[in-house]
Amino acid sequence: MDFNFKTGSPEKQRSACLIIAVSHPQKLSSAGHAVDKASDGFLSQIIRQGDMDGKAGQTLLLHNVSGTLADRILLIGIGKETDLNERSFSRVIASVQSALANSGATDAYSCLSEIAVGSHDIDWNIRHTVMKLGNGEYKFDQMKSIKAEKKKGLKKFTIHLSSRSAMKKAEIAISQGIAITAGMDMARDLGNLPGNVCTPSYIAKQAKQLAKGNKQLKVEVLEEADMRKLKMGSLLSVGMGSREPAKLVSIEYKGGKAKDKPIVLVGKGVTFDTGGISLKGGAGMDEMKYDMCGAASVLGTISAIAELKLAINVVGIVPTTENMPDGLATKPGDIVTSMSGQTIEVLNTDAEGRLILCDALTYAAKFNPLYVIDIATLTGACIVALGKVPSAVLGNDETLINSLIASGKTIEDKLWELPLWDEYQEQLDSNFADIANIGGRDAGTITAACFLSRFTKKYKWAHLDIAGTAWKSGAEKGATGRPVPLLTQFILDHC
């Protein structure tokens, strides 16, 4: 879909569908008033008759309204103006999208840009609209031999601007919406691809592909032999049972000054998690192909910021491996030595995410980071604690955590903080090594973060557990692209 913007009177737009907001109770927006006037009060008459009272998500499609140049007018209820927030606005856009999909319109002219959502400005409104419509168009059919028949659908979406002074900002907002959507699409594709396609080598190849032809991006792939030299014994121990070689991919985006410290993003890239020798149960195990969604979100975010040519330095680090049972696989009780020198007793081979992250986090220090943020589908306990609404955030720097939470709220990709208190650390005590890789049944998300905290003392760090938010199960099974919006917003907020 193409997005653009236009100034001028809504009633004079030649369009297949003019989109007008009606708030509750029965109140036309200002573009609505203009159209109402041009049509001799047709819209207010319809509203008076009770066909549209402005309840959120309600839609009414009108045809050939006199006095306008549009083939159709879509009235969309947005609820009480004071109740509008990020979430309800997204639902309004989803209703618009499905109403348009069910009409014959191939282009639309939207006056939703005049809706004030909380304290957000028009840039936010436009970016959110572009992003949500873009997300709604996503489909994953590359593994199907018979593709769904292509619908006619919407080709062009024009956003109404009431003044020319908003043009510059609108252009930026549209490009941000498009870049974030493309980053999410990339993350969703990588997540949805099966484990036999999306292997560690495939992820490395995708990172190289992303950097190809872009002078601001540089990729380096460490092979197992390189990691052995760096003494990444913990990361390597996870791949021991796999025929697919593990990799450590780093991708540097240099948009800032040479001396600017980078924001470092570290993403868990377990391309399939069987649990290893501590084998998982069979039910739903296919979903462990999504155990690389942290890595995918790092690549998706780098793609978005590179597209936007942001003036900032960012590094993505992706440790990637399979977790498989095999004659050579790591066994419960095995002790491995991490790159940091700390020894780890692997009491459960299914707690493998932290084992690959800890070495990647030690490695991250070499970039002299401003912040390090790791992103991982780390614990089932996170879903028990928070469900599938927010991702969990924990870390060692309150300012970083709070700004991540704020960015997440802005772009509707929410976080909730869990406490990373010292009291939890003793759950990781081991009789035989410096630290155990599991901390018992209680507070599983927190003890996982406690484990990581032993490797992040040298810099400001936050950990995002995205186990509940990176993909959906059931009939809607599929990757969500989260937290690409949050990470991109956070980086935008820093520029």
Ligand code: BES
């Ligand atoms: N990738 C899983 C976490 C996970 C489970 C994410 C279910 C989403 C849905 C992770 O590697 C894992 O297996 N974690 C274990 C940790 C436990 C052994 C301490 C878990 O959560 O059961």
Ligand code: MN
């Ligand atoms: Mn696991």
Ligand code: ZN
């Ligand atoms: Zn895992």
